[in-house]
Amino acid sequence: MTTPAGFYETHAELLDQAVRATTVRDYWSAFPESPSKSVYGEQAAPEGERAFRALLGGPFPIEVPGAEGTVSTERSPWGLDLGVSYPKADPLALVAAARAATPAWRAVGPQGRAGVAAEIIKRINARSFELAHAVQHTTGQAFVMAFQAGGPHAQDRALEAVAYALAATTRTPRDAEWAKPQRGGDPLRLAKTSTVVGRGVSLVVGCTTFPTWNSYPGLFASLVTGNPVIVKPHPGAVLPLAITVQICREVLAEAGQSPDLVTLAVEEPGDGIAATLATHPDVRIVDFTGSSEFGNWLEANARQAVVYTEKAGLNTVVVDSTDDYKGLLRNLSFSLSLYSGQMCTTPQNILVPQSGIETDAGHRSVDEFGADLAAALDKLLGDPARAAGTLGAIVNDGVLARVTEADGAASVIRPTAAVTDETNPGATIRTPVVVRLDAADDKAYTREWFGPVSFVIATESTEHSLRVLVETVRAHGALTALVHSRNPEVLSAAREAALDAGVHLAENLTGGVFVNQTAAFSDLHGSGANPAATASLSDDHFVTGRFFTLQSRHHV
């Protein structure tokens, strides 16, 4: 057994660095994103794959409170037969076990809890290859992306949440001496103690496309601030979170804590266990990533809890002009293609003034821009093997149906096409469809078409584009916005528009940074300032609602 304090000692330097990184926000990463042998060792890749294969077709080794039967709900978008089954828990037993585990966890204090969390994340990192396969075969991401986004990038986001939680729970000193001067007498003296107390049972509801990346911040923020966590994966992407919960329980038990501080809540699709748990009086924190429909339902109905949601939005690109037209097209076509646009950050609405745009390659009309973008996509995705590595597989039938619907539009600029991946013949792979619209077609472009669907939308002017950006994002949300312009006044207006809309802005991305990607410890993901999300990953606001500070005072 290692005590929580022992784990803190082991990881104190890492935690210090992480806390410092949150205040500097330059480039900092604790977990290497390259799945290369030189970083993770010769055996990491084959061992990870073996560990993953060993899990297939059998019961996943994990205990849950109040187990009653099993469920097996996953299918790989790449066509692999998974057949993993998980024990199903009684929701009331999960909540009761979580509550019972809480007092000892409260007594550990912030540093010890951060130490345990850091140990968990380190062990998750050591299983990055196994997790990469699990993420690949539940989300449909290509392997390298599954490794990076599902592994080290998610681990960085986890550590970032730990750092914010540790900083926020230690900013008020545990002990303080208060001495108030008195006229003509000794000062009044009090000793004061501050204790961090978690808000209550925390529920993390995972999504199907980024089961680890989107769940880790809430999971670790809640845990470090003193709360037990029930992890409810999406039925389509259980395995990555089951492995995560398994590691959490292992470390917690080693630290002398109840493993039921982190439990797994699986369900058959339609069981509605998330709604049952989210409205339980003892569940006081809910983290959710997924549809606006259920996210809004949670916000309206989980009234006893603080609710953090990330939902749908209309990620928007304003194209005004550029000095690097090729770079613009290359960058944008990659953003549209990466993981088949199944990222909550993928651009959907590309606003172009009807008079066209000025570029280093001359004037381009809206139609020419659309054709150039289509050509850039064709070029990027011309080779099937490379295309599969960028596109990944379509995660579910809902996405496929939207692609098909968009492809039937009268004004398709670039139709979708099926791609055959020889390594994974069972995979469902589709290239992006691009549709030409006008600003008046807001019925079509003011709903989210999650997946490889985007619109080139002609507006009256760049000024009008910025107005559309503000209006649509204020009303429907967005996680990303991108502007291309060589005019400083337009860039300045775009910055103001993004502030008005409440969305983070990227400007003139023409190289190796893409609008869909955010880096932990530097980029905020989501803002809370528009309907797409109620908070950022991660900042003080994301952690301060998860705990209370209670004081006691007495004379000295």
Place this chain on the structure above:
Amino acid sequence: MTTPAGFYETHAELLDQAVRATTVRDYWSAFPESPSKSVYGEQAAPEGERAFRALLGGPFPIEVPGAEGTVSTERSPWGLDLGVSYPKADPLALVAAARAATPAWRAVGPQGRAGVAAEIIKRINARSFELAHAVQHTTGQAFVMAFQAGGPHAQDRALEAVAYALAATTRTPRDAEWAKPQRGGDPLRLAKTSTVVGRGVSLVVGCTTFPTWNSYPGLFASLVTGNPVIVKPHPGAVLPLAITVQICREVLAEAGQSPDLVTLAVEEPGDGIAATLATHPDVRIVDFTGSSEFGNWLEANARQAVVYTEKAGLNTVVVDSTDDYKGLLRNLSFSLSLYSGQMCTTPQNILVPQSGIETDAGHRSVDEFGADLAAALDKLLGDPARAAGTLGAIVNDGVLARVTEADGAASVIRPTAAVTDETNPGATIRTPVVVRLDAADDKAYTREWFGPVSFVIATESTEHSLRVLVETVRAHGALTALVHSRNPEVLSAAREAALDAGVHLAENLTGGVFVNQTAAFSDLHGSGANPAATASLSDDHFVTGRFFTLQSRHHV
């Protein structure tokens, strides 16, 4: 004109000290609490009184957007005829003016906003005597208390909120350089800018007993985080907040900002302007102090806003044993008497084991303890002039009715009595009533009897007392808890009980510190962990929900 940056420069040292004080939480105060000439100068007291008198019987000099008629709703609990009238504003005009003023305020940035806020607070401090009279003659507080709690203590709480807001809005650096190493190439480089954006229009709903102390934290937290604020005073205590808003508008205008960043919303009782404003789609922050009924309504209905409430509760004392029985009685009787128990922090439920308590003056049965407490109250309040200085006046008929109701109970230990203050013959002054109950009488003691009403409640044991503390506070809330014991195990159990109940604890107060008083920069007021309040005054949680951080990034 002084720019916001200029005000920041002027007050940078004060702000630095204040921010540092929030991290140390030992004794620190920026504004002297003594109304003495040596501190505030020879002329401050008479000038303040003259300024107050000059306001009586006429229209208060303040502009409001969309003025339509006037209201005059205040009466002094001390019997003075106030007759001040205020311009009534159209709620929609208030919101529109607030929104129009916002963009320029956003552009000022955190430091400039904190500078403006510090200047406002300094000018409020300079008018402390005038404000003290205004507070006295609206709340019924005695003059010295009105000066301290309504003046310097409220100003300290204001500055504390400014400090938390400034720290929270500057923790993420405005500018960051991001350079991500690339294998075999130059690093990817981005310049990143973070901008603080307020959540939206902020509504502060004041209460009748502490119009400044309870309103300032929300007002200044919202203002410094970039939001315009509409101040809605209680119809019974308008003047202290009207003076405050007047000062805010004066300084804002001098700083080149729209004075409509802070506006006054008065009403006739029953107009319901607070509900109208709180549910307006553009009102995104609500701070409220007052009844549980309206507080709960706001939490349930102001769904578009983040809502901070402070409501009713059952402040509880657990008496187990003491080494200083006289000190206990003196301290407790003062706590019950100060401002006639019309503090949200005054003890109500005093739990005593039925077997009695051990003290340095020997064993005391429950009945003996009750009699001793009654005698201590008699002694404290024996002299009418001194009694009036401690008790103040009864603020309204609701309090009077409760005192009368409690006084009619069969088991009164100490009946209430009217006190005549020769200086203010029109004042309504009552001494505290104490009623003897048993633990089974929870119907009586699980509702708040706001005012000079308390209960000595016999429990089975101290262990039972702690159980009652946890159960009643979890269910009904509390802002304060106090334990008296010379047994370290009981103190330790009381600390755990207070953590379970979610209430701040004071232990063995027998001297010059009282459970009803909290000191800014050291004591948290409210916790959020029980139903009496949704947040603490002040901490990170109290400010981080009031703003968003938005980023923009571009290649360098």
